[in-house]
Amino acid sequence: MSKKELYFKCENFQKTGSFKARGALNAIKTSLEKGEVPARIVTHSSGNHGQAVAWASRQLGLPCTVVVPQGTPTVKCEAIKEYGAELVFCTPSPTGRKEAADRIASETNGLIIHPYDDYNVIAGQGTIGLELLDEVPDLDIILVPISGGGMTSGIAIAAHHINPKCQVIAVEPVGKNLQESLQAQERKWENPPQFLNTIAEGIKTQQVGHLTFPILCNLVKQVVTVTDQEMADGCKILAERMKLVVEAASGAAVAAALSKQVEYMPGLKIGVILCGGNLDMDSLPWQNI
Numbered sequence: 001m002s003k004k005e006l007y008f009k010c011e012n013f014q015k016t017g018s019f020k021a022r023g024a025l026n027a028i029k030t031s032l033e034k035g036e037v038p039a040r041i042v043t044h045s046s047g048n049h050g051q052a053v054a055w056a057s058r059q060l061g062l063p064c065t066v067v068v069p070q071g072t073p074t075v076k077c078e079a080i081k082e083y084g085a086e087l088v089f090c091t092p093s094p095t096g097r098k099e100a101a102d103r104i105a106s107e108t109n110g111l112i113i114h115p116y117d118d119y120n121v122i123a124g125q126g127t128i129g130l131e132l133l134d135e136v137p138d139l140d141i142i143l144v145p146i147s148g149g150g151m152t153s154g155i156a157i158a159a160h161h162i163n164p165k166c167q168v169i170a171v172e173p174v175g176k177n178l179q180e181s182l183q184a185q186e187r188k189w190e191n192p193p194q195f196l197n198t199i200a201e202g203i204k205t206q207q208v209g210h211l212t213f214p215i216l217c218n219l220v221k222q223v224v225t226v227t228d229q230e231m232a233d234g235c236k237i238l239a240e241r242m243k244l245v246v247e248a249a250s251g252a253a254v255a256a257a258l259s260k261q262v263e264y265m266p267g268l269k270i271g272v273i274l275c276g277g278n279l280d281m282d283s284l285p286w287q288n289i
Ligand SMILES: Cc1ncc(COP(=O)(O)O)c(C=O)c1O
Pocket: 018, 046, 047, 048, 049, 115, 116, 145, 146, 147, 148, 149, 150, 151, 152, 201, 202, 203, 247, 249, 250, 275, 276, 277
């Protein structure tokens, strides 16, 4: 029997444990190359971008502050501090995150590195697509877990230029309703922006960004929606079969690969982005449902 062929991009092995190191380093380095030397790097994050920015700032010798929502997994908070950044908690909402980071940046003359609405962050995340298609040029599909859309936009741009037949599919938690906004080519979400109620904190932002939205409208034709249970099952299968421990957002891509929402054709080649592996070992996704 001909089966789907799955190709895993293991960003859980990336520096800082997620793909976010790519965009963070590219954005900070690009601003330094322009001759801008900020007094401080500031960001807000669900945890992985914060770790990446803390790590990249230390590599480049810059002080850093990271704002995370209360309730962010301990493993992500501890790593941010270990990479040498100051950690600040905020009220758990997109607006709370942004306001806290804006205030700190204006008080410290800091430079904000946005988690997704920054072309240099998008370009950095796009290198995932370059590497994956370099190794497997004839992929039919790439499944990308989506939050603000930086990673999906970057990979979609790379795929569009390298292999336009390769379809980038965004994988979202229940309640995001991205397809509705993409189809209408108009932001259909209610304001103020909300966090979704999901075990995958990496992909809990409901609205995509203002820079990423037009890119997604142009290049992403399909969205797959997965439940928390499916993400947890995806993580469990990876642990059992591949001996890989990943966070729930990565489980979303696995769930999509196994889902009937991805139309099956014999020999279909699917890229599965395992976007991150940062999780509290005492709170594994399948124990968290
Ligand atoms: C593990 C993981 N996967 C996916 C995403 C989504 O990335 P983006 O906001 O670029 O869509 C994030 C964002 O924090 C993440 O941490």
